[in-house]
Amino acid sequence: MHKQFAEIYDIFMKYVDYDGWYNFLKRFIKTKGTVLDLGCGTGEFVLRFLKDGFSVVGVDLSEKMLEVAEKKLNDLKIIGEKFSKDRYRLIKENIINFENTVDFENNKNSNLCQVDYIVCNFDTVNYLKNEKEFLKFIEKCNKNLKKDGYLIFDAVTEDIFTEIFENDIFLDEEPEYTSIWRHEQLSKRKHLIEIDLFIRENENDNLFRKYNEIQNKFIFDPEWIIKTVQNKGFEIFDTASNPEFGESRIFFILKKL
Template sequence: MAYGQFAHIYDQLMQDVPYDKWVSFVQTVKQRYMGEDSNPFSVVDVGCGTGELAVRFAQQGWEVSGVDLSESMLAIAHEKASASGHSIPLFEQNMAELEGFNGVDCITIFCDSLNYLETEEDVKRTFQSAFNQLKKGGLLLFDVHSLYKMSQVFMNNTFTSVEEEVSYIWNSFPGDFPNSVEHELSFFVKEEESDRYLRFDELHFQRTFDVETYKNWLKEVGFAVKSITGDYSTEHLADHTERVFFVAQK
């Protein structure tokens, strides 16, 4: 799935996303499983999008690289990294086919990027790909939508936003696979120095699996599953958790 025109308004739509909570999660996990003195700390941010998390990771003093499938997203990430004064290598790669990061300390796949994979095999290949690139003791950190969120929050629901610069209508329908949704989005973007709005449409697919399935796939690859928690916490997983966080160690 390529984000196309969506890349150019992505940051406007994601202004309220709590990126700092992901950073805090990585900081806590890093200290817990690798120790306070684990510097330099190398991170590959997979599904880095426009670089919001990658830049924040670099601001922690970590050695950061970014990976994404969208050339448009990576172009914006490059501009953002340059403006922040950080040198962040960026690579257009499929997360199931990572290469060139041999022996990295940590790989992150955040903001439900893993849910864009359509098949079980793609998820398994991604876990194997990450395992191959990590050093012994390295960490794979990722989050996914919970079954609750897919069935109770997304499924057959409509979301709308009306703002001066960008408005949207977002419909979610059942996908062809179990626990999958198709997000049908129509955006209305105000032209500069004009009262006209341009419309464009995107169709996004997401799929998730139950916690035990993810856990078993990680173990099959060779990971030790260190924790499974909910909604940015490192302490608990509740029935109504919407975002499930996994910590796996090679």
């Protein structure tokens, strides 16, 4: 999501079961350590990991998303929950270029500081432009991760479009907003989704603010993903799906060799 979407992203995502998703991740993340959250957005998982005693580096390309995440952390500090900067960082960077230099143990920056876990949620990898960018993503994850550390990400298949869209249109009407989604297949693996979102200014009137968002998704072949990550220093610890998070979504749980 881009700049103007950041401020209303949490409204847009209000029905996402963050707790259920987080508990699913925790099936594989059991020992305390440092988590690198790639594409962290407004920080919902950053918050949950911090509350469970992890140190967290959150990375996102959107500065506005990170500002929302920082505000959430500050709001929690106001009500008494203490998350000091020696336990988290929020960093603006493209996930295919990011190399972690945050050393929580020594409270400093180093040339490279590997983490115990990397997570990348909500089919963020499908926003990568092509297979070349996916290769960069995997290579950076390998570089940032400790030996025997875990990388967990999810990706959607082509079925996502028949699951969501009817005749390439999806309409979502809620008291706070109305959104109209339009889907177009650009090539064999490239898809465009355009979202017009109308946010109600005040619950007592019919004035709306309009937002427009264009997303490009690249659909990776799951078998290609498996072969690629195995060639890049990972073993497949598990693959999983959970109907609660969409029939077309596959979770890849990888262990660094």
